[in-house]
Structures are given as structure tokens and as C-alpha cells.
Amino acid sequence: MTPQLKVLGALSLLELVSVVLLLGNLLTVHDQTVATALGPAHGAMYLAVAVTALLGRGLHTTTRVFALIPVLSGPLTMRQVRREARRR
Amino acid sequence: MESFLLSVHVLAGIVLVGPVTVATSLFTRYAPTADHPAADTSVRNVDTARLLHRITRGYGAMALVVPVVGLVLAMVQGRTTEIWVVVAMVLTAVAGALLALRIAPAQSEALSVPDDGSQLKRLSMLAGIFNLLWAVVVVLMIVRPGSDYS
Secondary structure, three states, rough: OOOOHHHHHHHHHHHHHHHHHHHHHHHHHOOHHHHHHHHHHHHHHHHHHHHHHHOOOOHHHHHHHHHHOOOHHHHHHHHHHHHHHOOO | HHHHHHHHHHHHHHHHHHHHHHHHHHHHOOOOOOOOOOOOOOOOHHHHHHHHHHHHHHHHHHHHHHHHHHHHHHHHHHHOOOHHHHHHHHHHHHHHHHHHHHHHHHHHHHHHOOOOOOHHHHHHHHEEEEEEEHHHHHHHHHHHHOOOOO
């Protein structure tokens, strides 16, 4: 696995964690402070995954498109990273 | 707290991002080309190009402090939903990815396998886009369009 794919995999995992925490908070206690802190953090993770997939070298088009889908880009990119690693 | 974060944010922006913008621009001037003899160091100099590549990578990695502290500052100030902050975040993400995923690897390739200069032209364009993105971000930070207090 290339360093680029490792970074993309780690970022997408962090994005998935942040979106799960965010949605979990929304469905349970809905604490405003938690939402205020996690929202921008998740936004930053989403952006990081999106630009890494868009500007990364030699990535499949599916990987680039999937990384742009809000909420689902975390798990989809994690799957794509495994596929990209197998393809090489 | 806000003053401290803002000071770190601005200082890191000047000290860490500044050298990267200069290094990426100058790299193409000093990087070797295949038709230029390596012995002639008057115009193109591999050692200088290597140093510029090191600055690009090292300072570029440390410059991650700037957006991280900036985001924390925006959270503390409750400004994360303001349009100028969001636009600046997107532009910064694009600039960072451009540096890490395109410019730095292309510099490393240009150092190891010099060609007729066409890869340096492309690199020069990327460096220009990178610097333009930072200029736009800095203007956004000053003008703050969409805020009611600038």
C-alpha cells in the first residue's frame, strides 16, 4: 500500500468516526456544545478526504467521485482504498 | 485565549507558509534539466534545488499548524458557519493537497529524472496556482465577506 493510500485510508476512517459521533449525538442527547465542536471537525475531515482523493495521483475515477459524497464518503473511501491497494 | 490563537495562526502563516511559496516558485529556476550540464552550476544548481525541495517538504508539513489553529480559533469565536471561513477552508484544503500530492512529488521526480524542462514548466504553473490560492485566502481573512463586523 502506497503512503498516499495509507493517508487516504486513515483520513476516511477519521471522517467515518466523526460522522458517526455527529449523527449519534443528533439521535440521542443532541448536545449543542458537542455538535458545535464536532461539526467543523467533521467538515475539515470531509474536505481532507475529498481533496486527497481528487488530487491524489493514479487513483481510480470511482474513488475520486465516492470521496465527494457527503456522509457516505468515509466508508465508501475506506472500501475504495482496499480495492486500490489490491489493484496494484 | 483568542489573542494567543490568532497570534500563533498569523505567525505560523508568515513563517511557515511564506518560505513554501518562495521555495516552490524558485525551485523551477534552479532544478536541473537534461540539456543543461550538471557541471555548470552558474544558472541551474542541483544542490540549491535540493535545498528548495527540502524547504517545500519540511515547512509544508509544519504549515499544517496554520489551518488546524485557524479552525480551533474559528470554533472558539463561533465563526465556523460564516461564509468567508468556509470558503477559506476549502481553498486551504485544495492548496495543501496541491502541495503534498502534486508539487512535492513532482519536485522529487524533477530532481531524480531531469527531462527537457517540460515537467518544470508544469511545476511552475502548479506553484503559481498554489501561491494564488494563498493570496486569495489572505484577502478573505482581511476583507471577511459575509461578516457583519469587518
